Structure formats: structure tokens, C-alpha cells
Amino acid sequence: xxxxxxEIMMREYLDRLGxxxxxxxxxxxxxxxxxxxxxxxxxxxKDIRITIVRNALAKQAFRESSLDALSPVLSxxxxxxxxxxxxxxxxxxxxxxxxxxxxxxxxGAVLDGELFEGxxxxxxxxxxxxxxxxxxxxxxLILGPARKLMASIKGPGASLAGIVKAIExxxxxxxxxxxxx
Numbered sequence: 001x002x003x004x005x006x007e008i009m010m011r012e013y014l015d016r017l018g019x020x021x022x023x024x025x026x027x028x029x030x031x032x033x034x035x036x037x038x039x040x041x042x043x044x045x046k047d048i049r050i051t052i053v054r055n056a057l058a059k060q061a062f063r064e065s066s067l068d069a070l071s072p073v074l075s076x077x078x079x080x081x082x083x084x085x086x087x088x089x090x091x092x093x094x095x096x097x098x099x100x101x102x103x104x105x106x107x108g109a110v111l112d113g114e115l116f117e118g119x120x121x122x123x124x125x126x127x128x129x130x131x132x133x134x135x136x137x138x139x140x141l142i143l144g145p146a147r148k149l150m151a152s153i154k155g156p157g158a159s160l161a162g163i164v165k166a167i168e169x170x171x172x173x174x175x176x177x178x179x180x181x
Contacts, residue, residue: 009054010061016051017080021066022087022112024122026094027105028052029077035101042097048083048090066113073108073117087111091126 017023028036040050055074062068084090087109098104106122108115116125129137170177 006057010057013051013053013058013061013080014065016049017067017082020082022082022110023067023070024081024087024090024094024109025070025073025107026050026079026081027077027107028079029105030103031101039097039101039104043081043083043093046084046089046093048081048093050079050081052077052079067110069110069113069115070108072115078107085132086130088125088128088130091116091122095123095126 028039031039043050053074055076055078058074058078058080059068059071062070081090081094084093088111091109094104094106098106106119108117109122109125110116111125111128116122167177
């Protein structure tokens with residue numbers, strides 16, 4: 001393959017990723033074309049793409065980015081999986097696909113420059129919260145004490161309002177109210 005063709009392919013890899021810094025590497029060896037198409041179609045519905053790469057060219061293309069961390073897992077038949085909101089979402093979807101397609105190999109993923117290598121690493125990554133889930137957890141942590149404070153403030157007032165309502169109901173029915181003291 002000529003040098004200009006290699007340069008075009010490397011540029012194409014980077015263009016397809018669109019500046020993403022978080023990508024997953026999978027192996028499709030042992031999966032026939034029909035199953036590969038089913039995998040691609042299922043992931044495409046969730047805005048996740050798969051691109052088969054030449055390892056040496058991908059390593060060279062990623063050399064200047066945080067994706068360089070993927071170099072150790074770029075061996076054998078490799079494909080990049082990317083898209084969705086985050087690589088965590090991609091990892092979750094592909095970990096689910098492994099149940100249906102056991103030959104699908106989880107080679108690794110990179111998140112913020114950190115490599116999650118092999119099946120164990122990708123499964124660990126798939127359990128991370130997504131960005132939206134992390135924000136929701138942070139908001140819950142922030143609002144939790146305020147919610148408890150409001151309940152504490154509101155509690156005695158609600159009790160007093162209940163007592164006043166009970167007295168009002170008794171008076172409307174013409175019943176006597178017990179005197180204290």
C-alpha cells in the first residue's frame with residue numbers, strides 16, 4: 001500500500017471519530033458477515049458505530065492523541081466502537097451483545113486517556129455511571145440535606161395544622177373540646 005493511501009486511511013480514521021477521545025476496541029474474529037451486520041444495525045439504532053481498522057495505521061494515527069493508550073490492544077482483527085453519549089454507554093451495549101455473540105472479543109477501551117484492558121476492564125468500565133447519571137447523583141447528594149431540613153421545618157407545622165383541623169372539625173360537629181390544665 002502506498003504512503004499516500006496510508007495517509008488517507010489514517011486521516012479517515014481520525015475524521016470518523018470526529019475528535020472523540022474515548023473509544024472502545026473490539027474483535028470480530030469468528031463472527032460471520034450476517035452476525036456482524038446484525039451487530040452493526042443494533043448498535044446503529046443507539047447511535048454507536050463500528051469501524052474496522054488496520055492496527056499499524058490506527059496506532060500511527062492515534063499517536064498524537066489520548067487514543068494512543070489503545071496501542072496495546074490494537075492487535076489481531078480489530079474494530080473501533082464509538083458514538084453514543086460516552087464510551088461507558090458503548091461499553092454497556094457491547095457487554096450486552098457478548099451474551100448473544102460470545103465470539104465478540106472485548107479488547108479494551110480508553111476513557112480520559114486511561115486504558116481499560118481486556119474483558120474485565122471493559123466490564124468494569126460498563127459499570128461506571130454515564131455523565132447524566134453522575135450529574136443526577138451529584139444533584140441528589142446536594143439536595144438530600146436540604147430536603148431533610150425542609151422536612152424538619154415543615155414537620156411541627158404540619159402537626160400543629162392537623163391539631164387545629166381536628167379542633168375545627170369537632171367544633172363544627174358541636175362536640176366539646178377537652179380542656180387541658
